[in-house]
Amino acid sequence: MTPRIFIIMAVFQPEPEYLAAQIQSLVAQTHTDCHLVAVIADTCSKDLVLETAMAVAPGLPLTMVSGDVALDSVRAFEAGLSEALRLIDAEGLGEDAALIALCDQDDIWHADRLERGVAALVKSGADLVHSDARLVGPDGTTVLHRSMFAFERRKKNPGLRGLLYRNNITGMTTLMRPRLVRLALPFPPQSGVHFYHDLWLGLLAAATGGVHLIDTPLVDYRQHQSNVMGAIDRTQPRGPRWKRPDAMWMRKEATAYALARYLGQSTYNRLSDAVTDGSLSHGEAKTAPLRPYLRRMRGMGTHLRDAVVLGLQGHAGLARIAAGFAVVSIGRAVWTLREAFGPGLKSAIDGFDTRLYSLSPGMSPRPPRNLTAPAKPPVKHESIVDLRKEPRFVPEFSAPHAALNILVPTLNPTEIFAGIATALDIGLGLAVRGYPVRFIATDLPMSSPGTTQLFLGRLGQGQDREATAARISLLCGVQNETLPLHSGDMFMATAWWSAHVAERLIRRHEMAQTRFLYLIQDYEPHFYAWGPEFADAMASYHFDFEPVFNTTLLRDWFSEQGFGFATGDVLAFHPSIDIERYSHVARRAAGKGPRRLALYGRPDVPRNMYATAIEALARFVSKENLGPEDIELVSIGQHHSDVALPGGHILRSLGKLPWEDYPDYLGTVDVGLSLMYSPHPSHPPLEMAAAGVRVVTNGFGPKDLSRLSPAILSVPATAPDLADALGLAWHAAPVSQSEREIDLRDLGSHPEDMIDDLANRLATQLARI
Template sequence: MVLAAFRPDPAQLEAQLASIAGQSLRPAQIVAVIADLTSGPLVEEVAARHGLACHLVLPERGLDAPRAFAAGLAAAVEHSAPDSLIALSDQDDIWHPERLARGAALLEDPEIQLIHSDARVVDAEGAELHPSVFALERRMRAPSLRDLLYRNTVTGMTTLFRRELAELSLPFPGQSGVHFYHDLWLALLATATGRVALIEEPLVDYRQHGANAVGAIGGARRLRLWQFRRPALRIWLRQRATSYALARYLARCVQARVSEAVISGRLAPDKPATHDLRPYLRRRGLGLPHLTDSLRLALHFRGELASIAASQFTIAAGRLLWSLREALTEGLLGALSRFDTRLFTLSPGIAPPEIDPAGNVVRLPTPDVQHPQPQPKPHAQPKPSAAFVDTRKTPSWTPKFTAPEPALALLVPTLNPTEAFAGIATAIDIGIGLAARGHRVRMIATDLPMANPAASRAFVEDRAGQAGSQAMQRISLHCGLTGDSNGPDGPVIAQHVGDVYLATAWWTAHVAQTLTRRHPFLNPQFLYLIQDFEPNFYAWGTTCADAAASYTMDYLPVFNTTLLRDHFAHLGLCAPDALAFRPSIEVERYARGTRLPRNGPRRLALYGRPEVERNMFPMAIEALEGFLTAEGLGPNDISLVSVGLRHEPVAFSTGVRLESLGKLPWAEYPDFLLGVDLALSLMYSPHPSHPPLEMAASGVRVVTNRFGVKDLGRLSPAILSAEPAPEALAAALSQAWAAGPVPEHQRQLDLTPLGLPLDAMIDELSAGLFPLLKPEASAA
């Protein structure tokens, strides 16, 4: 039996383990994953009191529910016999005495892969809220594979299955944050390889309380009329597209997993039944099966599921039609137009008049009143002036001053886990740190709607770690595009006149300035988390100017590294002693790994992100070509891999090939670096990127570029900083190639020159905020 423990209530854990000990078919062992890193002694004590053998799994870092159960299943597979049965358990539910025995009896049928049951919904004290979770949520009792992808009907803590299903499920598909849960993944694999059987009686009391990772829901989410206005309709479509993307992702993962199992001989070729997944697997499908599903579900009076299926048809069809439009309009016509333009520059050199589809001459109005040109016939609607303004700069919500106390209003582009990359994650960590120090924090997503608010909150709570329980009580999450409610002028968010804004990107600085000027906030100055020199992200023009304008506003800066602060000070944009903090790199995480002797060609890793200009992918390729040629290195001497963003392989003149691995799972990254000898990681920016520091701590000789005052070579002898030119980078690579392995003592990096530790910076920031965010000061 696998149990995931995350800050369990002792009384509820006691009741749960007592119900497990009271099973008529008693489990041989509990595999307890200590997801919060601290509750192991409590779990062991309670298990021992009830005579239950307990094996603890102690991860290095805190885990969310899917990762905790994945770790538990891996341990259960390792410590159990091949014919073992595995059950999943939450830490606070109550099992009825026959829960395991009833399931085990049904699993004697070899076609059944997984058993689950109904559950009685109870409150924190165990009082009944509803006799059936299936009736409460109107769950389907025999869903198909596609039905499961519309809505999961299998609750993990009611399941029982064979070890072979656990083996097939591992490793779980990668995900950032939480967008699907372990029980859905297991249910999909079980349905694809056999049958899932439902015991229609409640065999578990499903406890509902404020700390549930996932809870029962009652009633369907309905669309409101205002959602059909254009901005809100776009948000609705994006949320539905997110749901479709998840279904498509899981469908492909299921197909890949069962195909691999057949190839490896773990599954008989005739066992998988994945035909229901075909609409998700087709590259050019119109999604008609989803429309058929919608009609079927509607005829069975399952309106919400019918709506989900219909929306998936809409997204699937829209995907194909949008692609065709791109290919046949902008793609085809744009390419033809560009070709014609080049032709006309050859002879006679002047472009002829434009001709519309009706054969009429199209000419722009001319100011020449003596020789007026014929006016074009109207064939296109004029664009409104607002269409030329970057909408990110404009607040999408209106503050409603009903909040009881002031807060730090943290403006981040997104709160979706899969989109919260390093810069956004750092901003969220600062918000969590301020909440842990007693401040109320409102995290507001300015650009993208929250696809799954529960997943967003779980993501923030996961980052909160040990400070989570208290800090999360002071953190609220808001979507700026949908608001807390809808007012006459659009979305509304409850705020306080004493709120202080914290901007985290140049356009959120514009939002902060607009809000503080437009509404009666008491603090006109906002905080600005500056993590790069953002005007350099763009070509000279409007966006570049908008980004630069954000540095002339009334704000207090907080810089990510002294290197970036010094660049701003050199430009006269800040004081030389402005608050700055060092990168949140766990040096020890990379430095403690053991490097093994190299057998075969030495390995060089490139931080390769072709789509990101500041990572200078073309220059990196040119530098590698020069290095390989100068050293005469072929495939028997060196192997090249690229990590970051997936791209096409690159062939070099010496016969060496660069293969792209794309983005690596965070948990696997340290082990990967231990197998790398050299690295090339470029960043044309005053801000140091993390990869060179992580690589050096792993014992990799890494070449990077200098930029102004930035020289990462001062931090470690393992880092070689060169001028950002192909010849200089190639020479640095040759120097790294000739150098010996990095000595063990050089793997410990001192990041002190880059600024205060993050916690120390938050302490200083917190001290400055207390006078501003006190309710009595705001009311004065």
């Protein structure tokens, strides 16, 4: 039987000419039983895809998948694969009657791409086949290189563990069986894009039915400036292959090792789940190559052996990666043993003995007089002084034009939360409006500049993306001793210590712009006890700057505290929350199982008042006499230990939910508890209320979020008051749609309007490009 092939294409702001050429190449396939599933990842290209398909492929069956939220490439293919399985099941196609292929929007398939893929699947019995690709220029005809495998020096048969050193599977060359897709969905969560769908599919295929390479190009891979991932030339030496290990080198290697370990463990866990639910039989999965990533203290020997073998085979780049994994694995074991048996052990024993002797006779034995303690070296002052306030780089005034330098602690997507994301959005908005912007990481080195660039690719739709991207620079003030700046640059501080950095750079180097912008998102002195950090945070408010406040509530708090810069004419914007993303979420039908209460639980952030929230929950479930059959308690925001509460309840910690899944999950929550003991309104209470959750939060100074929606109950931040408010929320009627439509303008101007105002203010200080 000739299988029907479902072709998954992710579409994001396509070049119409490229899209038409690709769809035409699908129509020209010698395997003719095809069905195109186009995922509209940018939410707005549906008409273009439909018009193009009607023009060049009127007979090609087409299903389009679109939504209200833009998707990155991984999420787009995940949505397309889910739709393909739905179509296969709806048409009653058996496992051998349907196959699935992945397709990019701007490449060109050779006419026999699918026919040869089907033949290879049948002959090899593999679950996934992939091929080589020919690299072509933007015109689609100029051949840049005959083989992507040769161009990138890929290992043709790396095996399961080898895929975790470097992926050799390109998604748009793949053809796979539906059973592999059923096993692969859903994809493991990730913050940003750190691994691609083709690697995840390849790992599962290599561990189960196998991967087969068609060692000839079956696709023309079009190289152009808008490629999400372009081919990397590894035919020429790229600088020194070996570098003396240092802290920065270790962090970079650790980043790659962490991803490999995460995927290795995720692969093993998914296969274990499949055996448990019966979709895989015992012994069907081959997981032995994953052992170095599964063992808690071993595995470095395997990586070292791999490094030697790969080096002897002529794969020097892969050998370096394997050696780096071995070094990180060894460092992990050494660090663990040092923590377990090092100074901590002596301190623990001494501490126990001190308490023991306090029982009787009340003091510790005196040491012998002839005991001479070894001389300790003096402590370096750098280990005592807070170096975050000091620039780690020296400006090298070689930049061709002045720019706005936005100082952020980190540019690594996994370390970016709401505060840093807001600063990045402001910088991206100014770049869209024509201003050159440099993002400078001041605290942590960039682990992967490419991943950061993809994360920052959230530029507004309909804009000139290439021109905007050209105005943005990513600089690391940790790894580089000098940075290319301009004497006319302006700085934006985003935390109190970066305000000190901006102030010192301006004064030390006599910058032309003597004032800096200060993005104030909370009252930071209250993050600390009275001491150096409290004093340094307070000192930052006495520099010469122009404030930009995140909400009028925060601005009013500063004004009430007597800060003269918090006047009514300074910029203040409301939280950057897409209310419609939450207010349109479908609610779970009532009466199906216990009702769900979600806590925004972050034990490591004092102002989120985790202990108070736990006490309030204990009071609430006891007072209401609720049992596990009545209520399910979950904690979101940060992983922590599950908590046993009265009545046999267990508060289950779900940790940080994927951003894409968060709104739909809130649609299953009935009551929320989210605390923030500061003048800044945190996002979760507003997001919960917009999603139809009756949410309890606390007031603080001028902050009273209940004025924004009746779905929000704002009470004093004490356990009794919070428990009583939870009782009111529990017995209240479901949140109405009108209560979910929250108007944030009461908290300040729209972020885009604020950026417009900021751009106008910068017009006299920075030149647009």
